[in-house]
Amino acid sequence: MRAAPYLLSLPALLLFAGVVIVPLVMTVLLSFHDWGQYKGIEPVFILKNWQEVLSDSYFHEMFWRTFRIAFFVTLLTAVFGAPEAYILNRMKSPWRGLFLLVILGPLLISVVARTLGWALLFGGSSGLVNKALISTGLISTPLPFMFTETGVVVALAHVLMPYMVMAVWAALQRLDPQIENAAVALGAGPFTVLRRIVLPQVMPGILSGAIIVFALAASAFATPAIIGGRRLKVASTLAYDEFLNTLNWPLGAAVAVLLLFALVVIVIGASRLVERRYAQVFG
């Protein structure tokens, strides 16, 4: 019987060993191979690609842009997604379910279709977003959204917003409403309740949502490719270019492996910090 769990999971284990671990190891090895315009990929072990990625200012700027976009997307989703989850949680029966469906539903709608929607809304100086902003008096001249970081951040914030709402929503479900009532009974105003009672308790939810959103934003592909265009490169679109246009696979592999490595370090580091800080909440 002791072999039973291993036998049961053997098919999936073999599949993952063959189709996940082997390809990932091959990609890491690929990043050490040489490449030339005419000779193609040469299976040797050199550090050329890594030196290029780590020392060339072009790559520094690109990675810096990638993480800057991811940071602002995370900030936007936290600032707007967390209050919305709280409002949603206080709604009454039919509305609560309906709006949860409306807000989480886009998660399952094709990211290409959603990004196309933003491309249509931004659409140059005559785009609907600019018309709306000008008519409310917030701005006087149209803002450029297409092919800019601002546009990529807004569209990505929309694409990843459901993850933040979901994480905060899950934290809110664990909240005991009696604590809020107790605070009110003891004379706390609504703002004090929010700041002193609700926020500290949902903070782990916001932070875990932020980690997910950051990781997904830093590795997003379709949205930066469509909104950012060919000139505003992030790590994933650059790797795509190296693989399918320039055909310098070893260099593309180095970019991808570095992105994976950076994300693993950031995600694990951040999760450790959150867990240590909120050990009493998780424990």
Added chain:
Amino acid sequence: MSRNGPFALIFHTLFVTFMLAPILVVCWVAFTPEGFLSFPTDRWSLRWFYAIARYPEFVSAFWRSLWLGALSSAIAVTFSVPAALAIARHRFRGREAMTALFMSPLMIPHVVLGIAFLRFFTEIGLGGTFVGLVLAHIVIVLPFALRLTLASAIGLDRSIEHAAVSLGASEWTVLKRITLPLVLPGLASGWALAFINSFDEVTMTVFIAAPGTETLPVRMFLYIQDNIDPLVTSVSACVIVITVAALVVMDRAYGLERLLVGRGADGR
């Protein structure tokens, strides 16, 4: 229970507008009677929906995506059932590591997986083939299938199985007549969630699909890269309508909250 104030409701309205605007705008533009991108106001037309039929690339990509999603999700569920039973019922060495491995496609950026699959399939002679697409999609949808299968395997009442055994049922009969029927709702919703994720996947697939094996999102993405015209909005509108229909069915059948967040509000 306290109510939402007027400020909260205004915030909520703006938020919902933000979430729905890009989706609605795609559907709106799809009805334009013009030959270029415009927002129809007084005249509406279905010409761009009829136009889809004249582009066989979109139609064949749609069917390919459908088959790919159905097949890879079915295989992923088949792989995840025994694995879920092992994880749910046994404490064994490497249990956590194994679960993390099966969930890893959620954490590894799809662009990295796409590159890894491209390199791997090219080396073993599966580059640009449908078989390669199926293998890659099984891996990326398996976490979704496993999560829901696992949830129903953990929630399973073992005493029913014990009762069947005490009444003389063989191990195989228990599996076939008791265990599988009880986890079936979990399997069905796991399959549905896996299917939608496969059907929408673009980042990884764009690396490994060749001109003859493009999926619908990949075809749409490549089309948009060249130019944005009303044709791609009508294709997107169709995709949106199909997804929303599937969403409503899944919400009625299983509860979207339970599917995405985990525990449902009804489970409290």
